[in-house]
Amino acid sequence: MNVYFDNAATTAMNQAALDAMIPALSETYANASSLHTAGQLSKEKLEQARADIAECLGAQPGEILFTSGGSEADNQAIISAAKWGAKRDKRHIVSTAFEHHAVLHTLQKLEKEGYEVTYLDVHEEGMVCPEEVEAAIRPDTCLVTVMYANNEIGSIQPIAEIGAVCKEKNVFFHTDAVQAVGHLAIDVKAQNIDMLSLSAHKFHGPKGVGCLYARRGVILSNIIEGGAQERGKRAGTENIPAIIGMAAALKDVLSRREENAAKVSAMRDRLIEGLAQIPHSKLNGHPTKRLPGNVNFCFEGVEGESLLLLLDMKGIEASSGSACTSGSLDPSHVLLAIGLPHEIAHGSLRLTLSEYNTMEEVEYVIRELPGIIEYLRNMSPVWESLEKGETKHVI
Secondary structure, eight states: OOEEOBTTTOOOOOHHHHHHHHHHHHHOOSOTTOOSHHHHHHHHHHHHHHHHHHHHHTOOGGGEEEESSHHHHHHHHHHHHHHHHHTTTOOEEEEETTOOHHHHHHHHHHHHTTOEEEEEOOTTTTOOOHHHHHHHOOTTEEEEEOOSBOTTTOBBOOHHHHHHHHHHHTOEEEEEOTTTBTTBOOOTTTTTOSEEEEEGGGTTSOSSOEEEEEOTTOOOOOSSOSSOTGGGTSOSOOOHHHHHHHHHHHHHHHHTHHHHHHHHHHHHHHHHHHHTTSTTEEEOSOSSSBOTTEEEEEETTOOHHHHHHHHHHTTEEOBSSOGGGTTOOSOOHHHHHTTOOHHHHTTEEEEEOOTTOOHHHHHHHHHHHHHHHHHHHHTOHHHHHHHTTSSOOOO
């Protein structure tokens, strides 16, 4: 059996996206900036996709800026707020310790340029407290950036409450919603979100395309210079087929969001129930306030890379954390942020499901994983030391 449980890394394109993109690739090939008939047809398709995505988010079409994906959108949102703040002598930013590296690395770059960043604690279950956000905001704060749902442990943050705090304090609020869009209900106006990043390939759209929602009145700074596309805020000829595919994919998944969430959550909960029977295992993230398809466990005495290789031999495709850092030998910064020691964080397993998965696949993983864990533990001197009582179990 082949089981794809790595949907947080990327998803398979859905039929709606494929059906929309194929004719676009062969027919809507003209440059949307051209004045001739073919160019204006491309422009019409581009603006219809913009309107469709805006409607899905509760935004206005003019508030949607197309990008190459979530990382670019994160960069532009944060850098824009930072530059706006610098002009007003506001160089303080509030974020968290377990953001995606597209956010963290941008913040680290800004720190080298003289900005100060407060990284909030996310506590054992990976949750940000709105009260702590409020306490961290200062007169010189220009931005709060908190991810909507964590890409590794799936914890869903109280975004509406954080947005309300930021609105009251008159501070820009950005959320990296790459893992949330298409899976959770989002209304940028009701939730007081000023800027939001998304990426199509996380909700069955094509790779290499995403967008930044920026509320009207937010002044964006360019990070790509060149032409006057996207209201002059993002140079480069628009990838019309991918943008069309993104809009089609998002509309399709949202039309069945509640149905899909119920199906995927049931599989998630059964998987959690099954894996929790493995001795010295730990579920990471909030037990209930988590993405429908996210399961993240640590198994004491097991190294994550070996676990993934043996799972792959059984036809089970998973990950140990963010796909963006899969080549790193360092333990997950997300797991360290929720207080796990290095030796436990190294043994993490992330299984992420979609509506295309089945309960049969879940049961297959539940049957196969305990034997793999036992095999790895039997070869581990660390586990031998734990079992002999020479060192104490952490889990």
